[in-house]
Amino acid sequence: MNTSDQTATCRRRFLKQAALGVAALGAPFSLAAAQNDRKAADSFAFGLVADVHYADTEPKGGRYYRDSAAKLAAAVEVFQREHAAFVVELGDLVNTGPSKAAELSYLKTVCGILGRYPGPKHFVLGNHCVEKLTKAEFLTACGRDPRTTYYSFDHGSHHFVVLDADFLEDGTPYGAGNFQWTDSWIPAEELRWLEADLARAAGRPTIVFIHQNLHNDGNPHAVKNAPQVRKVLEEAGSAVAVFQGHMHTGGGAQIRGVAYRTLRAMVEGPGIENNAFAVVRVNKSRIDFQPFGKMPDGC
Ligand SMILES: [Zn+2]
Numbered sequence: 001m002n003t004s005d006q007t008a009t010c011r012r013r014f015l016k017q018a019a020l021g022v023a024a025l026g027a028p029f030s031l032a033a034a035q036n037d038r039k040a041a042d043s044f045a046f047g048l049v050a051d052v053h054y055a056d057t058e059p060k061g062g063r064y065y066r067d068s069a070a071k072l073a074a075a076v077e078v079f080q081r082e083h084a085a086f087v088v089e090l091g092d093l094v095n096t097g098p099s100k101a102a103e104l105s106y107l108k109t110v111c112g113i114l115g116r117y118p119g120p121k122h123f124v125l126g127n128h129c130v131e132k133l134t135k136a137e138f139l140t141a142c143g144r145d146p147r148t149t150y151y152s153f154d155h156g157s158h159h160f161v162v163l164d165a166d167f168l169e170d171g172t173p174y175g176a177g178n179f180q181w182t183d184s185w186i187p188a189e190e191l192r193w194l195e196a197d198l199a200r201a202a203g204r205p206t207i208v209f210i211h212q213n214l215h216n217d218g219n220p221h222a223v224k225n226a227p228q229v230r231k232v233l234e235e236a237g238s239a240v241a242v243f244q245g246h247m248h249t250g251g252g253a254q255i256r257g258v259a260y261r262t263l264r265a266m267v268e269g270p271g272i273e274n275n276a277f278a279v280v281r282v283n284k285s286r287i288d289f290q291p292f293g294k295m296p297d298g299c
Helices: 003-019 031-039 068-081 100-114 135-141 188-201 226-236
Strands: 044-049 084-089 121-123 151-155 158-162 206-209 239-244 251-255 258-262 276-282 287-293
Touching: 044 068, 068 084, 068 100, 068 276, 068 287, 100 135, 151 188, 158 188, 188 226, 206 226, 226 239, 226 258
Parallel strands: 044 084, 084 121, 158 206, 206 239, 239 258
Antiparallel strands: 044 276, 151 158, 251 258, 276 287
């Protein structure tokens, strides 16, 4: 299947969900419609960026680490222009550095850029975030509470869940490079928390953020116990979409009524012309995904 065929297939999948009145992902929304929607009580937008991988180092392969600074600055301008209610960074905010001090200096640069956006910012833990740092060190440097690596919040009519798949099979948290990037798990304790959290949300439509993938079973980018996580989401019956990073080309699927969408990595490709990020507009009955730059619009 070539890329355009894949895009067409995925768009159809997302439109099928729209026909069910649950959510639409894939069709860029019209600006006029968005402006009208903004007046509605439960209509709002949020910004999404994945795999920034900022580092003050030379490019390697397709990854242009330094260029992510200008790309992220451009994304922040769009998030402000589009009145994003909050911004979610989907993991791998910085690339691996030669030392803890180097990684902290990369974080200072990139968090300074994100800080130009004045609203709430959510940081999903990626594998590269904890190559030299612990989770607590990373989150503290980002200005987040270091005690909560997974949590939820409500906005408008929707419930939002930030998951942390940076764990080994026995529940040991990733930290300071004690892991293989392909060995990602959601531990039993987090699964129990998710089940209880979705029950507390009492059917509120739910959007999930995670770095590693909850579809793509068997792929090295997938969470090893993704089927267990999907079962919790499916049984709650309220999950409409899952936004992910980690697999830099992007992609997606729809499984049992839940749309899984992996964002293309911001770090891929030189210069601002290779930027990739998205604005997601939410209202009661639909979700519209607006891609920017090289972000595919189909899935
Ligand atoms: Zn990455």
